[in-house]
């Protein structure tokens with residue numbers, strides 16, 4: 001699956017999650033920096049977590065002209081960053097840092113922990129999406145070499161439909177929750 005799809009659905013999920021679980025910020029009073037930090041951590045964390053598993057790509061796959069020809073061949077190596085261990089592991093350094101800084105200083109480190117957990121959520125979404133491609137995902141590597149896959153997305157055309165439907169649904173939900181937030 002292409003970075004474009006992971007990125008766009010990532011933004012959709014980030015907005016939805018921050019709309020459901022994010023802190024409500026009064027636009028007239030932005031003095032509560034910790035709330036802004038947590039909101040930013042969700043938005044950045046989920047979006048970054050959605051795209052970073054494919055950072056080792058050889059060439060940009062944001063160019064849709066190339067993608068149509070090379071769909072799934074020149075990118076998406078799907079190594080250790082596409083495993084359940086990585087989903088858990090990516091947040092551990094953040095949780096550890098939040099805990100240590102919290103022990104030795106008086107800083108509010110909630111946003112650091114939220115950033116790490118949001119990255120895990122984004123990464124999990126990335127892998128769910130890749131599961132729908134023929135290559136599938138080695139979810140349980142190294143414990144199992146089973147390639148889990150539900151190969152519904154077989155070319156760039158179906159991926160495009162997937163991207164529009166999923167991003168659209170996520171944004172629809174996001175708008176609902178953001179607009180019903182009590183301010």
Ligand SMILES: [Zn+2]
Nearest residue numbers: 053054076130
């Ligand atoms: Zn991937």
